[in-house]
Amino acid sequence: MPKKLYPRGLVWLRNDLRMDDNTALYRAATNCDALAVVFIACPETWRSHGDGDNVVAMRLRTLKALQASLWKKHIPLYFLQLDTFARVPRALAQICRKLDIDALFANAEYPLNEQRRDAAVRETLKSECVPVEYSTDRTLTSPGSLTTGSGEGFKVYTPFKRAFIARFDNGGGFEPLPAPRSPGAEHRAVWPEWITLAGEHNLIRSIPDSVGDYNVVPGGDRKVLGWTVGESAANKLLKAFSGRISDYHNQRDYPAMAATSRLSPYLNCGALSVRRCVQMALGENGGHWVGRSAGAGSWLCELLWREFYQHLVVHYPRVCRNLPFKPETEQVPWSRRSADFERWCQGQTGVPIVDAAMRQLNQTGWMHNRLRMVVASFLTKNLLTDWRKGERYFMQQLVDADFAANNGGWQWAASTGTDAAPYFRVFNPYSQSKKFDPEGEFIRAFVPELEGCSARDIHCPPVGLLRSEDYPAPICDVTQSRKHAIEVFANLKSG
Known part of the structure; x- marks a missing residue:
């Protein structure tokens, strides 16, 4: 067996909480004799970024599940709580010194503050003579590797998709990597249970029951609002979805149907890799991004929306x-x-499909993608409320809250973002409701006040059908509010 590059390596985990197909973990295991893993919680920075209790609970409970899996491979996982990103470089330098680390491995992250933190870590560890390797893992291809003819980042999804498919339609280049093997007995290092760092911070091998002011209990049950945590649960969901992906294109817009993958919470915390998803879908699609299965092809395009928004935050950090x-x-x-904003948050707008969607979010930490567009359009156009309020509320509630995708989706709906569609695109919530929840099944599931309404009346209950104390009247006239929003944007455009 060839000699490895480094005696002792450290993997710094972030939102990549799995053993299977984890590029940084694989690279470290391949290049180091002995291996340890560290996770650094920064609750003050997380809160300033808008991360809510649900996404942090998913992150930390997944971490707890991963810790047990790593230990079976004789790989210890250390936990450190700081307050902000600014403290991370110095802390990692101390950790590398005290654990006698020869190289640090991590998977790249793309929002602006994360990039600045990672650059500072590289610079700090350079003075410690500890090389840092960042791998492409959260995306299929690294931002900057796919650009327009003039060398700029794409501003519109469709040209980005065309360029991506033109380059990668042979299906190659995205093969998942195996989980790391256990180090041989001769390389099973003795790792301490804990070490003390400057500033009275302790690096420990247990995950605490509280992190900052977050309402999470990592040591509790293995569910977050009904979502089972961990990569095993993620892979089971992926397998189940593979059995119905052929109908995805026909059924994905109907929120009462179990037609979508519901994998976004696992992709977000890294319990599942995007390459595993692509591998499954390409297998159903004859090895191509456009091929024999309309359902698989449609889902692959949704994965490319995720890819597009990750690239966007690098090219356009504003x-x-x-x-x-x-x-x-x-x-x-x-x-x-x-x-108006408070009523929208609580699902009390008097517009049934909007209220049902918001209550789904509040109760489950997740919302069907079609409905994310409907409620975002309603808030930003019909209620003319700043998209940043909705963006932040979603970050606070979603169990799959990802900055790039959430920001991109909200700016798309508000016509402030990267999008070729005109500003006068405004979703009619009643039309959307009738088209995608024709029998009112989804509405009844989350708005029990309307349970007795007929399929004809449930989308827009006639005046006098319900008492105002039972269900509120509509918060606005969708026709007039749409007209007003278009006028506002038209004046902006002409000005």
Whole structure:
């Protein structure tokens, strides 16, 4: 067996909490004799980024499950709690020194603050003579590797998709990597149970029951709002979805149907790799991105939306600064009616499909993608409420809260983002409801006040059918509010 490059390696995990097909973990295991893993919680920074209790609970409970799996391979997982990203470089330098680490491995992250943190880590460890290797893992291809003819990042999804498929339609290049093997007995290092770092911080081999002010209990049950955590659960869901992916294109827009993959929470925390998803879908699609299965091809295109938004935050970092992609839309005179926003959050707008969707979010930490577009359009266009309020509320509630995808989706709906569609695109919630929940099954599941309504009336209950104390009247006239929003954006465009 050839000699490995480094005696002792350290893997720094973030949102890549799995053993299977983990590039950094695989690279470290391949190049190091002995291996340890560290996870650093930064609750103050997480909170400033909008991460809510649900996504952090998913992250930390998945970490707990991963710790047990790693230990079976004789790979210890250490936990460190700091407050902010700014403290991470110095802490990692101390860890490498005290554990006698020869190289650090991690998977790249792309939002602006994460990139700055990672650059600082590389620079700090350079003075410790510890090389740092960042791998492409959260995306299929690294941002910057796919650009327009002029060398710029793509601003619109469809040209990005065409360019991606043109380059990768042979299906190659995305083969998943195996989980690391256990080190041989001669390389099973003795790792300490804990070490003390400067500032009274302890690096420990147990995950605490509280992290900052987050309402999570990592040592509790293995579910978050009904979502079973861990890569085993993720792979079971992927397998189950493979059995119905052929109908995905026909059924994906109907929220009452179990037609979507529901894998987004696992992709977000890294319990499942995007390459595993692509491998399954390409297998159903004859090895091509466009092929024999319309369902598989449709789902692959959805994975490319995820890819597109990850690339976007690197090419256009202004979106990471709480700014719209289109600078001119900074002048939109957003409404200041806070009561409207609160009713939207609570699912009390009087528009049944909007209320059902918001209650699904509040109760399950997840929302069907078609409905994410409907409620975002309703908030930003019909209620003319700043998209950043909705973006932040989703981050606080979603168990799959990913900054790039969430920001991209909200800016798309608000017509402030990277999108070729005109500003006068406004979803009609009643039309959407009738088309995609024709019998009102989804509405009844989350708005029990309307349980007795007929399929004809449930989408827009006639005046007088319900008492106002049982279910509120619509918060706005969707026709008039749509007209007003279009006028606002038209004036902005002409100005």
